[in-house]
Amino acid sequence: MSLITDLRDAGREPPVPLVLPLAEGEARVLRWLRILPGKRLVAQVEVAGLVRLLKLFIAAGAERHCAREASGLRALQTQGIATPELIGEGEIEGGGRYLLSAYLTGAETLQQRWESLPARQPGDADALNLLGQALSLIGTMHHRGLVQTDLHLGNFLYHEAQLYVIDGDAVEALSPGTPLTPAQAEGNLAIFFAQLDPEWDELCELLLIGYLQHNPLALNPDRLAAQIKRVRQRRLDDFLGKTLRDCTQFSVKHSWTRFAAVVRTEYQRLASLLAAPDDALAGQTLLKDGGSSTVGCAVADGKSVVIKRYNIKGFGHWLTRFWRPSRAWHSWLAAHRLQFLGIPTPAPLAMIEQRFGPLRRRAWLLTEYCPGVDLLHHLGKDGLQLPDEHTAKALLHLFAQLAQARISHGDFKATNLLWHQGRVVLIDLDAMQAHRSESGWRRCWQKDRQRFIRNWPASSPLAVWLEERMPEA
Incomplete structure (x- = not known):
C-alpha cells in the first residue's frame, strides 16, 4: 500500500515520527497540528534543518483542494495581505498533494x-x-x-x-x-x-x-x-448537528444497543464513567432520587461530574418514550444551544442512550458540576429582600438573553437557576424549547414568567420587583 493510503486508514491517529518524501527534501513530522481523518492533515515538520508547516491533502480530489488552497494564498500575496510564505507544493505518490509554507514559531x-x-x-x-x-x-x-x-x-x-x-x-x-x-x-x-x-x-x-x-x-x-x-x-x-455525529469536536459511537456522544477532549477523562454510569452513581450521595430521574456526582480526573439518569418507570411510561429522542438527548442539545448563544449552563460533556435497535430505553446525561447556590436560597424564600446590584444585573441579563433567543425553560422554578461566580446558571433543561413561532414563544414565556415569580409570596417586595422588570411576552 502507498503512504497516502496508510495515512487515510490511520484515521485520527496518523503515525509520528514519520518521514515524507517532498520535492524540497525529506520532511520529518514533528507533530500533527490538525487532523481531518481521511481528508487533510496539517503538521509541523523539519525540512533541511528548517521548521516548516506542511498541509497534506489525502482525499479523493486532493489535487483540486490543494490548487484551491494555493490559489487563495497567492491571491493574498498578490494583494499585499500578510500570509505565511508559500515555499513549495507538489505531489506525493499514491494520490496525495502537499503545500509547504513558513512556520511562524511562537505565533x-x-x-x-x-x-x-x-x-x-x-x-x-x-x-x-x-x-x-x-x-x-x-x-x-x-x-x-x-x-x-x-x-x-x-x-x-x-x-x-x-x-x-x-x-x-x-x-x-x-x-x-x-x-x-x-x-x-x-x-x-x-x-x-x-x-x-x-x-x-x-x-x-x-x-x-x-x-x-x-x-x-x-x-x-x-x-x-x-x-x-x-x-x-x-x-x-x-x-x-455536529453534536450528534463523529467529528473533530465530538466522539459519537452508535451500536444496536447503545448511542453515545461525548465531547472529544473529555473522552479519556470520562472513559470509566461512560463504560458504566450506574456504577458511578452506586454508593454516592444522590442529589436527586425521583421516579423519573436519578442525579448524582462522580469524580473524574479530580473534577466533579454530574450524572443524570433518566429512568423508565414502567411499561406504560416506556410506551410514551421509546419512539422519540430521550430527555437526555433533548437536554444535550438544549445545553449546547445555550452554550453556543453565551447563556450560562453547566458544560454538557456526554450523553448516552440505551437502545434496542431503534427503540430507546434509559438514558444518561453527564455535565460539569456547578457548585452554585439555587436562587430560592440566594434570594431568600420569603421574598422580603430585593436582589443586590450584581444579582439583579445578572438576573435581568439572563431574562433578556432568553427573550432575545426566543427560548422558554419549561420548569422555571428558582431551584433550577443557580448563582455562581457572578452569573445566573440554568440547569434542568429537559423541557426547554427554542421557538420558531412568535406566538408559541409568547405563550410559553408567559408561563415561565409566572412560574418564576410564583417562587415567592404574592405581593412580596421581590415578587413585585420581578413583576415590574421581567420581560413581558
Missing part, C-alpha cells in the same frame, strides 16, 4: 488570544481591541477585493506584532484590486459577527470604526443585522 491565533482574555464581555477594552485588529485586516481585504469565506478568529495568526491571514482554501478574489460592493462586504462581515455571542450585536457600529478606516463603504446596518441573524441561525443548526 498565536486570534482565537487563542481571545480565549486567554480575562473578560470577553461586550465593551471590554481588551476584547474590543482584539476584534478591532481583525476587522481592520478584514477591511483591508475587502478594499482589495478579497473575502475569507470561513471568517473566524482562528484564521488570523498573530506573530511579532503582525497579523496574518491563513487558510487559503477559504479565500476568494471576488474583485481583485477593486473594493467589494456594500452587499458583498455585509455578507462577509455577517459571517464574522455571527461568531460572537448575540449580546455583541449592539456594538457592531462601534466595532466597524476600524473596518471603515480601511474600507470606507456605505454599509446598511439593518441589512447587516438581518444577515448576522441568518448566519448565526445557520451556524447554530450546523453545530447542533
Whole structure:
C-alpha cells in the first residue's frame, strides 16, 4: 500500500515520527497540528534543518483542494495581505498533494488570544481591541477585493506584532484590486459577527470604526443585522448537528444497543464513567432520587461530574418514550444551544442512550458540576429582600438573553437557576424549547414568567420587583 493510503486508514491517529518524501527534501513530522481523518492533515515538520508547516491533502480530489488552497494564498500575496510564505507544493505518490509554507514559531491565533482574555464581555477594552485588529485586516481585504469565506478568529495568526491571514482554501478574489460592493462586504462581515455571542450585536457600529478606516463603504446596518441573524441561525443548526455525529469536536459511537456522544477532549477523562454510569452513581450521595430521574456526582480526573439518569418507570411510561429522542438527548442539545448563544449552563460533556435497535430505553446525561447556590436560597424564600446590584444585573441579563433567543425553560422554578461566580446558571433543561413561532414563544414565556415569580409570596417586595422588570411576552 502507498503512504497516502496508510495515512487515510490511520484515521485520527496518523503515525509520528514519520518521514515524507517532498520535492524540497525529506520532511520529518514533528507533530500533527490538525487532523481531518481521511481528508487533510496539517503538521509541523523539519525540512533541511528548517521548521516548516506542511498541509497534506489525502482525499479523493486532493489535487483540486490543494490548487484551491494555493490559489487563495497567492491571491493574498498578490494583494499585499500578510500570509505565511508559500515555499513549495507538489505531489506525493499514491494520490496525495502537499503545500509547504513558513512556520511562524511562537505565533498565536486570534482565537487563542481571545480565549486567554480575562473578560470577553461586550465593551471590554481588551476584547474590543482584539476584534478591532481583525476587522481592520478584514477591511483591508475587502478594499482589495478579497473575502475569507470561513471568517473566524482562528484564521488570523498573530506573530511579532503582525497579523496574518491563513487558510487559503477559504479565500476568494471576488474583485481583485477593486473594493467589494456594500452587499458583498455585509455578507462577509455577517459571517464574522455571527461568531460572537448575540449580546455583541449592539456594538457592531462601534466595532466597524476600524473596518471603515480601511474600507470606507456605505454599509446598511439593518441589512447587516438581518444577515448576522441568518448566519448565526445557520451556524447554530450546523453545530447542533455536529453534536450528534463523529467529528473533530465530538466522539459519537452508535451500536444496536447503545448511542453515545461525548465531547472529544473529555473522552479519556470520562472513559470509566461512560463504560458504566450506574456504577458511578452506586454508593454516592444522590442529589436527586425521583421516579423519573436519578442525579448524582462522580469524580473524574479530580473534577466533579454530574450524572443524570433518566429512568423508565414502567411499561406504560416506556410506551410514551421509546419512539422519540430521550430527555437526555433533548437536554444535550438544549445545553449546547445555550452554550453556543453565551447563556450560562453547566458544560454538557456526554450523553448516552440505551437502545434496542431503534427503540430507546434509559438514558444518561453527564455535565460539569456547578457548585452554585439555587436562587430560592440566594434570594431568600420569603421574598422580603430585593436582589443586590450584581444579582439583579445578572438576573435581568439572563431574562433578556432568553427573550432575545426566543427560548422558554419549561420548569422555571428558582431551584433550577443557580448563582455562581457572578452569573445566573440554568440547569434542568429537559423541557426547554427554542421557538420558531412568535406566538408559541409568547405563550410559553408567559408561563415561565409566572412560574418564576410564583417562587415567592404574592405581593412580596421581590415578587413585585420581578413583576415590574421581567420581560413581558
